[in-house]
Amino acid sequence: MYKLRGHHLFCLLGYRGMGYSKQYVENMTRIHQTLRENPKTWIQLVNGPDQLCDKYPNSGEYHCQDNTIYERDEAILEKLGLGIGQILKWEEIESCIRKHVVSSDIQSVCENCSWRSYGVCEEGIQDILQGKGLRKVK
Numbered sequence: 001m002y003k004l005r006g007h008h009l010f011c012l013l014g015y016r017g018m019g020y021s022k023q024y025v026e027n028m029t030r031i032h033q034t035l036r037e038n039p040k041t042w043i044q045l046v047n048g049p050d051q052l053c054d055k056y057p058n059s060g061e062y063h064c065q066d067n068t069i070y071e072r073d074e075a076i077l078e079k080l081g082l083g084i085g086q087i088l089k090w091e092e093i094e095s096c097i098r099k100h101v102v103s104s105d106i107q108s109v110c111e112n113c114s115w116r117s118y119g120v121c122e123e124g125i126q127d128i129l130q131g132k133g134l135r136k137v138k
């Protein structure tokens with residue numbers, strides 16, 4: 001089971017192997033690959049720093065405890081109809097995305113994120129809506 005915070009459910013959709021450091025990328029790639037290959041993997045939704053934040057490098061400005069990030073977690077969980085503490089399978093999260101999310105939601109819920117302009121997160125939501133699941137990271 002992985003512990004994930006709200007906004008990382010969306011970040012995983014747009015993940016293409018980019019990240020803050022080598023360690024961060026290795027960890028995220030491992031989690032992403034597990035979810036892609038086994039969508040029945042259990043996820044616990046947590047409040048604040050999670051198993052991706054664990055590998056955030058000491059060198060960068062640590063933003064994982066910023067209020068704006070907590071607000072993004074909350075906005076995304078609310079959109080999905082999910083709540084902190086819930087335990088569910090990754091495939092159930094994909095199903096909530098299909099029911100409640102459109103790709104342009106990224107523009108509003110992730111307004112201040114520096115990765116947003118790459119367009120990969122919107123693309124990731126589109127993939128889920130089309131029933132394709134997570135993309136393979138090359």
Ligand code: SF4
Pocket residue numbers: 007008010011012014106109110113114115116121
């Ligand atoms: S725009 Fe930023 S916060 Fe939003 S899903 Fe993408 S990487 Fe995550």
